[in-house]
Amino acid sequence: MAGSSFGNIFKITTWGESHGKGIGVVLDGCPAGLPLSEEDIQIYLDRRKPGASRYATQRKESDAVEILSGVFCGKTTGTPISMVVFNQDQKSKDYGDIASHYRPGHADYTFDAKYGFRDYRGGGRSSGRETIGRVASGAIAAKLLKQLGISCTAYTTSIGPVRIRSFDAKEICKNPLCMPDAAAAGEAGQYLESCMKNQDSAGGVIECRIDGIPAGIGDPVFEKLDANLAKAILSIGAVKGFEIGDGFAAALSKGSENNDEFCIKKTGTIGKTTNHSGGVLGGISDGSSIVFRAAVKPTPSISSVQKTVSQSKEETEISIHGRHDPVIVPRAVVVVEAMAALVVTDALLINMTARLESIRQFYRTDVSQS
Amino acid sequence: MAGSSFGNIFKITTWGESHGKGIGVVLDGCPAGLPLSEEDIQIYLDRRKPGASRYATQRKESDAVEILSGVFCGKTTGTPISMVVFNQDQKSKDYGDIASHYRPGHADYTFDAKYGFRDYRGGGRSSGRETIGRVASGAIAAKLLKQLGISCTAYTTSIGPVRIRSFDAKEICKNPLCMPDAAAAGEAGQYLESCMKNQDSAGGVIECRIDGIPAGIGDPVFEKLDANLAKAILSIGAVKGFEIGDGFAAALSKGSENNDEFCIKKTGTIGKTTNHSGGVLGGISDGSSIVFRAAVKPTPSISSVQKTVSQSKEETEISIHGRHDPVIVPRAVVVVEAMAALVVTDALLINMTARLESIRQFYRTDVSQS
Amino acid sequence: MAGSSFGNIFKITTWGESHGKGIGVVLDGCPAGLPLSEEDIQIYLDRRKPGASRYATQRKESDAVEILSGVFCGKTTGTPISMVVFNQDQKSKDYGDIASHYRPGHADYTFDAKYGFRDYRGGGRSSGRETIGRVASGAIAAKLLKQLGISCTAYTTSIGPVRIRSFDAKEICKNPLCMPDAAAAGEAGQYLESCMKNQDSAGGVIECRIDGIPAGIGDPVFEKLDANLAKAILSIGAVKGFEIGDGFAAALSKGSENNDEFCIKKTGTIGKTTNHSGGVLGGISDGSSIVFRAAVKPTPSISSVQKTVSQSKEETEISIHGRHDPVIVPRAVVVVEAMAALVVTDALLINMTARLESIRQFYRTDVSQS
């Protein structure tokens, strides 16, 4: 089905394969009047670019984005914003085994089971390069959120068994693993070296924090803010788990521990003394920061020999050559951030219609009725 | 927004408040020709009914479902199936504190922040009774899946710190906690007794297993099968986490451990020697059983005194009287199962259009063209 | 598929069959805070009620609506509003021919071709009674629009060959044919008498006028305001044509005649000197009244003998007994009005997110952020 779209009002549709002509996205529903340049988007794309460190593939792609529509005189026009990154590294080569053998942990077999055949070049549509469209549109969402005083920040909290023990936001951009703890980042680096030496790979956990979101965003029942975040995050390849607030730890705790007591803040507004909820109650933001985590599996591409089967249903072995990231986590950090920004932006726009009084006020005073 | 609908082809829309006239659901897109009676649905509703054990509220509701449309001569007609459970226990009473005080861990404050006011009677729309519509429609999905040889089974794997140590499917229905391990169920019962004695509550984990699903179901990118399961599960009140296959444990493992090797099964078809993936690769079912887990927080309604604020922004205290489930988990088991059935049914219907050859075959041989 | 829903933000889902237990609708996405009673809705339903005149079926139904959810203390809560009209006239009777013979001009055959069988009692899901859900929810949309100074008014402009020659809004409710011209209504009545005498039926045209809508509502490309009105109107059974503004007559005119010149109105705002466009340019409202028309076919149920075939594929004849409206038009007038109100309400809510500046202003000053 048409499964490449995400969002209701602020909606993206992505397209493209790893080794096709390019990767792109159409963002439809972006409000008019947002200042926007290719640089705004490139900054985000550069954060997921390969070749940035020894823990990422050495594929040399500039991944330069082009805006093809929807921006005029430096501002969004309200019409669809089409963006594309043309693939450079698409020289014809021998894909050999990958064309006919199913790589364990990859989507090769399931694509064939569904569609009968697949574009096997570099993983085709199931490649990590698919996330370029998410990040490019997430950059625009983030810029819009900034105008409303809202920010999304993702970072690595663990690589394999190495967890962060302190939090310093300034550290996130300083180490190639996006960890807010320099010491942990060092240890994690050593852990990855040992994985690489053993022709193996590692997983990890990404946390994301959304600050500045007002209370009342999200909808009851099926369009809960956390339900949409969960879908957004699980839709990222390699993510196997999602939790908000205390998450799985909440299952171990007691009501008296897990409930957040309400209080009146110094500003006179309602707040909470703790944030076990992760900023969402009944699917609606409660005014605290939203905090959630994503579990990322180890890179499935490893060079050690693995048993598998071929398209022609024969048992065989495969060894995946070429350089592959020993860990997906650091490059997925900006993808998590982008998806969070997309979900929150959509929820904010939808929320504008929740109350009759707001609607009446809007149509009485709207700038468009001048 | 219109957030009370779920699904694409097989779509439900739920409505109703805890203490309003009733709770209902409209299931639209159910194929014609499925034998269906109210009994088929009642069996599922009875599994979530209050008053079933001492670990559930004693509210006396028969929760008898009525089918109002979409069934003729004992079979579904292809038109919307409207189902309703009229509320019996809606006598006017004094809601006192609950009307004006925000209960910690509940959606009282967030509903007010969003809508300006709320139906506070019994939690209104954010009550657990909202799940009646999910379960009633999930029962129909489960019946349809059975015709295709697919089953969904959910059960409790932990209550607070007590985890199952063995798995016997026959035990699930035998104990009030829906645990597949009689010994663990006994220990969990003792744990709940101590929580109740301390005016406190417990959380837990639910696991769900989907057997018989063919490979190829689900879509790449945003409509991944696991992404839709994550949204479905997080949309259940009190769920704070979701993981598929190894989930958060995968983040700790290595590629060589987490990858499932493919093999040729005795039947000659492609299979896997392990199931760390939980039955989904690249968002598409891989032919193994789908296995996922949901983290459920402790019941927020506890009778011990908690600090909170009032609607008029004054700090105060609240003690929630009346009988409340000390744990939500066992009553949520059938809700998880229902949501899983809804997601899988929708994905199966959508998948029918994935290949031109299937479509051509359909229109050449379809029973409707007789 | 799930084809019983309409709208994006302000969304309805209808259900029910002519002779089933009832007919209903769930309206999801209605803003909170709208004063609403069953009387508000009953007024609209009474306008489409059978038995109101000798040109309508004598089925005695009170068609009393019940609101089952979504309203608390006399105001909408923002959660789904479920409404139902229980069927009274559902006594078991002999449907004889209708069960096995395909009535010309009806959906009997097409339902069987699609679903394999059908609820043939009174037309089942394809009965005119299906419109009860549209009218009930349209009444709420109309009430919301009134708060914004917008009104929708539909009326009959022709019955068979008899067209109105003058327009007096006060006449619309005074004659059973809803014509704004008393003389034409008299002639149309005589025309219908002659149709009835000949066991025949008549068609006609309904016009609808939407006043007070600001410029800027509707979206470019596929969600054009007139495109959504066209879909809404063609989705009403028996409607075979839609035109906006000059419609088919525009195809005959010249650019110099059809273009509406812009002017500055006495109020200082931009207006048009004519309204050939019917109030929509490029799919977006232009500030003039929206004016469109619907062509309604003659009632297909006629008592004269017609050739047809049976379910078992034998050629045969059918004569449809019982009393049937000799014309559908007057009862469809309120349905057209309801659908127009639904489309416009949805478009107004969606439009709130068109500009960044409006969104910023909303979140700076919104009543919800007090």
Place this chain on the structure above:
Amino acid sequence: MAGSSFGNIFKITTWGESHGKGIGVVLDGCPAGLPLSEEDIQIYLDRRKPGASRYATQRKESDAVEILSGVFCGKTTGTPISMVVFNQDQKSKDYGDIASHYRPGHADYTFDAKYGFRDYRGGGRSSGRETIGRVASGAIAAKLLKQLGISCTAYTTSIGPVRIRSFDAKEICKNPLCMPDAAAAGEAGQYLESCMKNQDSAGGVIECRIDGIPAGIGDPVFEKLDANLAKAILSIGAVKGFEIGDGFAAALSKGSENNDEFCIKKTGTIGKTTNHSGGVLGGISDGSSIVFRAAVKPTPSISSVQKTVSQSKEETEISIHGRHDPVIVPRAVVVVEAMAALVVTDALLINMTARLESIRQFYRTDVSQS
């Protein structure tokens, strides 16, 4: 809002402005396995290309389409098909009046009213070039339909007052006006010459015929096949009316005339002796050819002087220079055909899930389960 998408399963999202970098479309949900080349699409695009005759603008664009994704080894892969036509004729020029004055009959004013500003170059998003995305994706739909034995054919039935009096399908492609009547085409040509001489323009009517569609396609209530066709056709700029079958003439006829009697065809299947319905009963195809018409208004761009207002709210005059088509109709013919193909394809895919028996058969015998 995100209004640039159309369709449910077979879904398109278009983007681009007249004088931006390009115009494109993403088709998501196209089944895998359809042979597809750029030539298949170019043939359709060439039919709408400007400069083809003296009745069309002389803008020299090759409008060469590029497929950027979704096709591998000459076949669709089931993933999004991204197509683009890069604009050649986008040299910077003086737009003078057009930037600041509102052209009568155009969307200039309504875009400004909605978004606060607009891309005024060549009409921006509301230009006729927007239809390139519709035609490119419609070409793929048409190719898929051909595999199922279904064809869509559109043609001109009138230009201004000149109507066709005979029908010869072979004539459609032979004259620049796409009329199936050579004599009428000659007269229409003369009529257009006189319009051009008077600095004026003409409208007309397009008819479309869908052959080979089986009975049972389309859904009751809101997703009626004719309702979706109406939306599709009214979403084309300049279309002001839609009618199916007898359309507005049905409003003048009687039930005995308008009802189509059913019969048994020589093939033994059920048919109709007439086709007043236009191939749809109750929103579902009845096995006859589907026949509908679209009313197209005269080109609003005319070079004679018109009164209008400026962005700064001053009354003024405008004379639109440059060469403009004196009639939109012939270039819209292929757009109507494309939209029809998109609607029918989507309905066919959706229809596959209407019956349990079909679904069971599918999963028992599906090619994907080999």
